[in-house]
């Protein structure tokens with residue numbers, strides 16, 4: 001815990017001008033603290049450097065220990081990195097596409113979201129949770145089964161759609177699946193699904209994709225064609241809270257996979273319920289790309305999807 | 320691939336130091352620091368890294384090194400010994416025997432690669448003359464039975480599961496009993512993903528285990544797991560007492576230090592590694608080769624016997 005850092009400075013109180021030497025030990029303690037929280041080293045080092053730059057030459061406020069000064073500087077650095085520049089009001093954005101204002105001269109069309117990420121991180125499950133959220137908001141959702149590779153992927157989505165349809169009787173909305181079995185090209189299926197949704201008055205298309213390693217050049221390069229044909233309004237990458245240092249490269253490689261002028265629109269950080277207070281992946285992925293976290297997966301049920309509460313995350317990271 | 324970069328970095332750090340003409344304490348500290356950074360970036364547990372740092376420093380005891388000793392050799396040996404200690408499972412893995420049923424149960428976190436690895440392992444033993452089969456005791460995850468069924472069908476391996484039975488304990492027991500009667504030799508039981516924060520899921524795992532009495536329980540770990548590896552694997556060990564580890568997705572870019580930490584925390588050997596999404600992407604794991612790889616072989620290999 002952060003107690004270690006405090007121990008080094010128990011007797012220093014206010015009114016001292018901080019030097020690099022003063023804080024070196026504490027900064028190392030802070031770095032170790034972040035590493036323990038599963039923040040990738042690259043991100044931890046950068047955060048500590050920015051805090052250090054801010055602190056050197058600063059006078060600690062009276063009666064404030066150096067510990068408190070460092071902690072609050074790190075707290076604000078973490079909030080700053082995790083707080084998105086613009087907040088995503090997904091429902092509003094969907095609305096503006098499915099029922100455009102008369103002034104906009106746009107034709108109504110379905111809003112398209114695709115979900116990407118490495119193997120087993122929770123793409124299909126969190127897609128289903130997102131679907132549940134949209135049903136609660138009374139939308140007509142088409143789920144497109146564009147993972148045509150992994151055994152059982154299509155049946156998995158069929159089960160989710162069956163369950164969600166049952167829930168929609170209570171929650172409202174409507175849901176259907178678009179699937180063409182296995183072996184077909186994912187980009188073509190996605191494109192066809194969007195066409196089908198347009199013709200049949202769906203509000204939202206949720207496209208599931210196969211898991212792929214970010215270091216698999218062939219599978220990664222097929223994402224470019226996918227983005228072209230499916231032309232999604234949003235591409236969300238699912239990153240897993242359990243993942244360590246690899247999260248940095250996962251985020252970077254996926255962010256760069258969709259061709260010039262197209263990047264990720266947000267992260268869904270899944271399995272947050274499996275890591276306790278070690279929520280460092282949030283920081284690592286945002287640090288790597290500047291792309292915001294839009295949702296957190298917090299369990300295996302449809303209601304286990306949350307928006308990111310920055311205060312909550314910072315509290316866990318500083319605990 | 321897993322561990323190669325880590326091995327390269329550790330080796331480079333050691334040989335940079337031992338090659339330098341000016342082998343002073345500052346350079347030694349820098350080497351220890353570089354090794355520790357490499358381990359941290361590979362996702363080795365932070366506390367393990369800290370204790371490794373202390374152990375190397377204590378063993379070498381730079382200040383007290385007598386002028387006559389071969390400093391280079393002392394340092395190399397200390398680094399090597401500590402790394403070996405880190406990954407030494409202190410335990411031998413279970414191997415199935417022909418002519419009797421060998422029940423193997425898979426456990427692990429959500430999405431780690433259990434179902435995929437189950438089929439790979441069944442096929443592995445089938446190819447080596449064992450009469451092998453699969454039991455799907457995952458009644459929770461959507462499409463879990465379809466996934467196992469499709470994999471098993473592709474690999475031509477008999478399977479058991481149910482689309483209607485919702486109690487995983489019952490399905491597991493039925494499947495294992497059935498295959499035991501039919502004199503199968505390797506009976507692999509797939510279970511749902513779970514995590515230590517949910518006690519009910521852990522209880523369920525223990526109940527399945529009591530029902531099928533596995534000869535070996537295998538924990539499946541994703542090579543990319545970070546700092547939670549230790550706590551999760553320790554919790555699985557405490558509840559399920561697994562005897563082997565399979566590391567999956569080693570074809571990814573992750574360095575696999577989480578897996579090392581799991582071995583260190585549970586003193587359990589890694590038996591196989593998954594190297595891809597296809598049926599044949601499974602390799603037997605040799606701890607000794609692992610350590611050599613970790614250390615990039617080099618002249619340290621000569622220090623193995625001591």
Ligand SMILES: Nc1nc2c(ncn2[C@@H]2O[C@H](COP(=O)(O)OP(=O)(O)OP(=O)(O)O)[C@@H](O)[C@H]2O)c(=O)[nH]1
Pocket residue numbers: 117118119120121122123124125126147150153209210211212270271272273274296297298299300304429430460512514
């Ligand atoms: N505890 C927990 N488990 C989750 C969460 N999200 C997904 N899972 C579980 O993770 C496992 C994998 O989820 P999937 O949705 O199949 O993952 P995927 O990314 O679609 O996997 P592939 O398509 O095979 O690459 C399942 O057992 C899910 O129930 C979460 O937020 N918390």
Ligand SMILES: Nc1nc2c(ncn2[C@@H]2O[C@H](COP(=O)(O)OP(=O)(O)OP(=O)(O)O)[C@@H](O)[C@H]2O)c(=O)[nH]1
Pocket residue numbers: 119120150211213427428429430431432433434435436457460463510511512513539567568569570571592593594595596600
């Ligand atoms: N690249 C790669 N992918 C793998 C490997 N092993 C499994 N996978 C992929 O990882 C994903 C999850 O694998 P599963 O076998 O469904 O994982 P699981 O542990 O059974 O998941 P749950 O039952 O939901 O807990 C799938 O997309 C697999 O294809 C591997 O060695 N390499």
Ligand SMILES: [Mg+2]
Pocket residue numbers: 123124125147153208209210211
């Ligand atoms: Mg999926």
Ligand SMILES: [Mg+2]
Pocket residue numbers: 433434435457460463509510511512
């Ligand atoms: Mg499974």
